[in-house]
Amino acid sequence: MEIDSISSGSPASPSPLGAQPMQLNGCRSFRSMLGSPDISLANNAYWGIPSRRWDANAWKRQSSSAEQLPVLMSLFGGEMSLLRSPLQPPSPGFSFDLTERNAVLGRLLEGSPPPRPVKTGTTISGMVFRDGVVLGADTRATSGDVVADKMCAKIHRISANMYCCGAGTAADTQKTTDLLASNLALFSLNSQRAPRVLMAASILQDTLYRYGGQIGAHLILGGVDYSGAHLYTVGPYGSVDKLPFVSMGSGSMAALGILEDRYKPNMEVEEAKVLVRDSVQAGIMGDLGSGSNVDLCVITAQAVDYIRPYQESQYTNGRNRKYKYPPGTTALLSEKVVPLRMELVTEAVQRMETH
Amino acid sequence: MISAQSFGENGKMKDYHHTGPVEYRFSPYTFNGGTVLAVAGEDFAIVASDTRLSEGYSIHSRDSPKCYKLTDTTVIGCSGFHGDCLTLTKIIDARLKMYKHSNNKMMTSGAIAAMLSTILYGRRFFPYYVYNIIGGLDEHGKGAVYSFDPVGSYQRDTYKAGGSASAMLQPLLDNQIGFKNMTGVEHVPLSKDKAVQLVKDVFISAAERDVYTGDALQILGIFVDTNEIPRLQFLCIYQADHWQEVSLPGGGLDDCAFTFSLRIKINVGSIFLLVIWIHVQ
Numbered sequence: 001m002e003i004d005s006i007s008s009g010s011p012a013s014p015s016p017l018g019a020q021p022m023q024l025n026g027c028r029s030f031r032s033m034l035g036s037p038d039i040s041l042a043n044n045a046y047w048g049i050p051s052r053r054w055d056a057n058a059w060k061r062q063s064s065s066a067e068q069l070p071v072l073m074s075l076f077g078g079e080m081s082l083l084r085s086p087l088q089p090p091s092p093g094f095s096f097d098l099t100e101r102n103a104v105l106g107r108l109l110e111g112s113p114p115p116r117p118v119k120t121g122t123t124i125s126g127m128v129f130r131d132g133v134v135l136g137a138d139t140r141a142t143s144g145d146v147v148a149d150k151m152c153a154k155i156h157r158i159s160a161n162m163y164c165c166g167a168g169t170a171a172d173t174q175k176t177t178d179l180l181a182s183n184l185a186l187f188s189l190n191s192q193r194a195p196r197v198l199m200a201a202s203i204l205q206d207t208l209y210r211y212g213g214q215i216g217a218h219l220i221l222g223g224v225d226y227s228g229a230h231l232y233t234v235g236p237y238g239s240v241d242k243l244p245f246v247s248m249g250s251g252s253m254a255a256l257g258i259l260e261d262r263y264k265p266n267m268e269v270e271e272a273k274v275l276v277r278d279s280v281q282a283g284i285m286g287d288l289g290s291g292s293n294v295d296l297c298v299i300t301a302q303a304v305d306y307i308r309p310y311q312e313s314q315y316t317n318g319r320n321r322k323y324k325y326p327p328g329t330t331a332l333l334s335e336k337v338v339p340l341r342m343e344l345v346t347e348a349v350q351r352m353e354t355h
Numbered sequence: 356m357i358s359a360q361s362f363g364e365n366g367k368m369k370d371y372h373h374t375g376p377v378e379y380r381f382s383p384y385t386f387n388g389g390t391v392l393a394v395a396g397e398d399f400a401i402v403a404s405d406t407r408l409s410e411g412y413s414i415h416s417r418d419s420p421k422c423y424k425l426t427d428t429t430v431i432g433c434s435g436f437h438g439d440c441l442t443l444t445k446i447i448d449a450r451l452k453m454y455k456h457s458n459n460k461m462m463t464s465g466a467i468a469a470m471l472s473t474i475l476y477g478r479r480f481f482p483y484y485v486y487n488i489i490g491g492l493d494e495h496g497k498g499a500v501y502s503f504d505p506v507g508s509y510q511r512d513t514y515k516a517g518g519s520a521s522a523m524l525q526p527l528l529d530n531q532i533g534f535k536n537m538t539g540v541e542h543v544p545l546s547k548d549k550a551v552q553l554v555k556d557v558f559i560s561a562a563e564r565d566v567y568t569g570d571a572l573q574i575l576g577i578f579v580d581t582n583e584i585p586r587l588q589f590l591c592i593y594q595a596d597h598w599q600e601v602s603l604p605g606g607g608l609d610d611c612a613f614t615f616s617l618r619i620k621i622n623v624g625s626i627f628l629l630v631i632w633i634h635v636q
Contacts, residue, residue: 121566145567169464250412286414287413287567288411288566289412291569315559315562320552320555321552321553325537329537329538330538331536
């Protein structure tokens with residue numbers, strides 16, 4: 001019963017999660033967007049990430065029914081409102097959606113330790129040069145003391161003219177930048193304009209501030225729009241700084257030393273690439289959480305050059321021998337072949353419409 | 356600075372779901388990282404270690420090897436808490452001297468291993484936070500490896516990995532040296548050169564996947580040369596990033612050069628000094 005009311009979203013019946021009937025509102029405004037310009041949309045300057053409206057009744061309904069609901073619904077309740085309709089304006093105030101989910105998860109995992117998020121333990125840096133912006137990042141993702149991914153991609157595409165480096169919790173940086181990219185794509189389809197870097201920074205700031213630092217995303221956003229090249233850094237609590245050069249992550253101190261020493265305004269592109277590579281390399285050498293390759297992304301008004309990898313890890317192709325196991329190396333203890341007998345019940349051909 | 360705020364004690368990333376007061380206690384131990392590996396062949400033994408000394412997410416030194424020469428036939432590799440490693444090796448050196456003066460002979464590898472076990476168990480209730488591996492030649496000239504836990508339990512092995520990347524390396528050694536979990540493979544006895552190549556490759560894997568292992572690799576080889584005298588040869592310091600391999604000539608070196616070259620932890624410029632020595636010779 002609860003599942004049905006969530007999916008249909010009729011305004012009359014109050015759904016157990018206290019969710020606003022977002023689906024319907026979202027569809028209405030989407031349709032109006034396609035048909036004729038909607039003044040209410042113009043007022044919503046933020047194409048940000050929506051959430052539930054927070055009224056007292058909704059809170060009461062939630063806290064009592066959260067216990068009754070199947071675990072699956074309470075686990076997804078928070079996220080469904082987050083992902084459902086990106087065209088809704090964000091609601092004001094803090095969002096505590098995920099605290100219920102965390103409480104339910106905590107009860108599920110009673111006794112056993114909670115799963116550790118994969119942190120990137122990173123060095124990311126960026127700088128503005130004469131024609132645009134250069135962003136650099138290492139490629140190591142750690143889970144505790146072990147390298148979980150030697151080749152992870154930390155420079156995320158936001159739009160054709162904007163890229164964002166992410167440090168902190170890997171899932172948080174990936175999802176935050178993905179949501180930002182989707183929202184900006186919708187914006188540019190709607191307004192026939194390339195998005196501005198300032199818009200992206202504002203959207204990130206709004207999202208991260210609403211979650212009070214619970215989303216561990218330390219981001220460096222860089223891009224070129226009609227007003228020039230811009231570089232922003234956004235912290236997990238929602239702070240934004242606009243700077244000529246910046247570094248984030250556990251290796252940020254090492255990288256910043258290099259940048260502070262050699263940065264000059266209006267550098268040439270090759271010199272800028274070498275400087276960013278050197279700053280990331282300083283992080284790779286001096287910080288245990290950073291390592292492997294160096295990725296670079298050079299954004300100018302004409303083109304984007306995503307160089308992955310710009311520099312390979314010192315251990316690539318370092319081994320003397322190839323360790324190959326010929327077939328038959330693993331012992332076959334016993335073999336059992338079970339033929340699957342299947343009968344043909346019906347056969348139907350359905351044409352796909354492709355033009 | 357935002358990034359500075361997110362790091363708590365020991366340079367570890369602070370958990371954002373932190374609520375309530377946290378009590379900080381003084382701990383007499385810290386973990387300085389490092390991996391040690393020893394392989395015993397038919398008539399040789401190899402002890403290798405990385406040279407990185409770290410704490411938290413920072414590096415104290417890139418040139419702090421963990422292999423210490425005890426006698427002409429025995430080398431010990433110590434990883435864990437560096438303070439305890441230094442003290443323990445000092446104690447072992449002193450006990451070696453005492454044994455030599457009272458018994459008029461050098462301690463054998465097996466005797467050193469037994470002695471180390473009692474030294475470690477003597478501190479059972481405030482242990483030395485050290486993972487030891489002894490590699491050398493036994494009294495019959497065969498390769499011997501003895502591996503220890505921090506409170507003195509030990510056994511003789513053919514190969515053993517210890518330290519921060521031990522869990523990653525040990526299964527690889529089980530497969531490549533012990534031929535475990537493989538069928539239809541010829542059990543070729545390990546030669547010295549193949550053992551050195553294997554150790555280098557294995558440390559590359561450790562350095563790629565373990566954050567505490569890296570920078571350079573020090574390999575010490577103990578073998579009997581043609582004159583029937585057991586020799587301890589400093590095989591190489593292998594630094595992947597500079598792609599420089601400082602190898603020593605096959606004829607071996609005399610003792611004073613050994614002592615000098617092995618105390619690399621004191622001489623930072625020792626690599627250059629070794630090169631100069633060879634040219635002069």
